[in-house]
Amino acid sequence: MNQQPDGPVARFPSGAALGRTEGALNVWRGLPYALPPGGDLRWRPPVPVPDRADLFDATAFGLACPQPLRRRGSVYECHIEEKGDDCLNLNIWAPKDASDLPVFVWIHGGNLLRGAGSEALTDGAALARRGQVVVTINYRLNVHGYLAHPHLSAESPDGVSGNYGLLDQIAALQWVQRNIAAVGGDPDNVTVAGESAGALSVYYLLCAPAARGLFARAIAQSGHICSAQHLKEDRHGMGSGEAAGERLLAALGAISIDDLRRRDPQELSLAADAAGFAAQGVVDGLILPDQPLTLFRTGQTAPVPLLAGWNAREIPTLEFLRPPVPASPAEYERIIRARYGDLADRFLARYPADDPARSGDAAAGDALFGWTVLAAAKAQVANGRPAHVYFFDHGYPEADARDLHAFHAAELPYVFDTMRQSPPAWPKAPDTEEEAALTRIIGDYWTAFTRDGTPTAEGAPDWPPYADRGAILHIADRPLVRRDLFPGMYELVEEDFARRRATGTTPWNWLVGTAAPRPAGADART
Structure with a gap:
């Protein structure tokens, strides 16, 4: 740019950037924190952007990461900016003349499949006006962010694959550590926060050794810490991450990883979603050393305060998590008794048969979100770490x-x-x-x-x-x-989940109520 910049210029260590003044705030949008993860960089750890000598135009949101569309008519359906490989960017809202302010880094939700840091619902302006620097980030989603495969593991110097979206989040936090002081943020006072898949990401970050020291506090809104796939082993009946990757390549008719690297990123995202690819972190012994629940309970997570909570009716807008609704109350009770055994009376007292749909929703909400929050809070307390819990x-x-x-x-x-x-x-x-x-x-x-x-x-x-x-x-x-x-909700869910975990082969992820796994030897009709 040859003319005098018309807007605030941030002198980041990574290079100067032009933003916009919006009322009492200075705002920078679309700042790249890593190179576009396309072509040969697809399914590799993020590569930091080289420092720039020129002035970067940060007056508009950058690309969102490739992703499937939200369901038409969903309460979450919204406009997402243009999508493409060059999506590893972040946005900053900072009060004018900010100095040593706390930093709030937001990780968007969307089931690790969709979403962006540019969504209007999580615009950072109002929070920034309260006296903090707000950052929202993009990270790789769906097949781009969470594909594990034996060939990818063989390419890696560490012998691992998957977790690319989580590595992106870590890279964004590293960028914040290096650069945020240039706009008045305190790198020693960073809170990482997220909702839904963003909260799951927060739990992952608490577990990830590579994220240690990058944030001082954590906020997890309606997230879960149920079981994760292991990279190479089939545990808890979930199959391995690498096996899931092999199945996906077969479903997409791909002859190799390089074949997929040549495909259009958005078309690949749509195809993987249509094939049923489930994006999730994988326990690889490195980025995620063990099951998140194990790491929480053994005190191996980041020693930082946690604020966490969940909502009264989580499931009605998350139809894919709703347990099957039987045709009658009697059928509901029959299934619950067959699958919960000696826990059935307690389950039915809390989630009665008179309204199977509502009871199923309540059971799933409690088990996936309520149990998670309380399990995390109890682990924090047991390990001498602060926790604050809310119920919205x-x-x-x-x-x-x-x-x-x-x-x-x-x-x-x-x-x-x-x-x-x-x-x-x-x-x-x-x-x-x-x-x-x-x-x-x-x-x-x-x-x-x-x-x-x-x-x-x-x-x-x-x-x-x-x-x-x-x-x-x-x-x-x-x-x-x-x-x-x-009273008694956490204990009921924990007893059920603990029994399943003890088998080592029984799924306990997402499966609640009429979706609970059948006990060994049970009649298939149950």
Whole structure:
């Protein structure tokens, strides 16, 4: 650029970048943190972008990573910027004249299949105006981010493959460590946060030795730490990551990894999704040394404070997680008794047969999301690490009329103050003082945790740590501290999951209620 720049210029160690001034903020978009992972770089660890001598134009969002489309009519359906290999970029919102401010790094959700740091629902402006530097990132998704295969493992100096999306997240955090001080962020005060697959990614980052020291706190909203595939071994009846990769290549008619490297990235993403490829981290002994649950319980995760929680009705908008709904209450009870055995009475007392669909949703939400949060919090406490737990149970007229009370991700517009820019099919909360107050309070809690690890909010109760007799912040119309939520829920799920884990061959990932695995020797009709 030859003329005088019309906008804020950040003098990053990696090279200067031109951004935009937007009210009280300076904003830089589409900053590359790694080279485009296409061609020969497809399915290799991210390669940092060389330092630049010229001024980079960071006034517009960069490409999103290749991904399948969201289901038409979904509450999550939204416009995603153009997609392509050159997608390893991040965005920054910083207050003008920022200096040594806490840094909030957001990892988007989307089942590790879709999403982008440019989504309007998680725009960082409102959080940044609270006095922090906000960063949102892109990372490789779907087959591009999580394919494991024997040939890829053979190419690797470490003998591993998969986890490329997780490596991208680590590379983005490394970029933040090196560069964020240039826009007033404190690299020693970074919080990594995410929802859904973003929260799963946060759990992975807590487990990954390569991420150690890159962040000081963690926030996980509606994530899970169920079992992960192992790279080379079939454990928990899940098959190995490499075997899943071999099946995918066969399904795509690919003769080699190099054949897939020559294919169009977006077409490859669509084809892998159509073939049923399930993106997930793999336990490779290096990036993920062991099962996340094992690492949490043995104190081998990053020794940082954790804020985690889940929502009242996670499953209605996540149809792929809904257990099969039997034709009648009697059939529901028959299946539950056959699959849960001596746990069936406790299960049916909590998830009764009179409404199999709603009970199935509740069981899946508790087991996948509620159990995860409590398991993580209990592990944190057992290892002397702080944990704060919330339960989001807030409803409003349009969501409740559609039977979507506190659905999966419903807390996001309250965290980011973005209800008016949520996706078209998203139930909109009314523009009332009560809604504005709850949005302010939730934003205050998250910002305070990012600042110093103690979530506080003006005009709201102090949020005790979970170590304080199992304290949970129950966020309904207003937050209340509770210690009597869900008696017996965690214990029931843990006992069921522990039995399955003990076999070493029984799946316990996603499978709950009528989807629970049949006991050995059970009649196929059960």
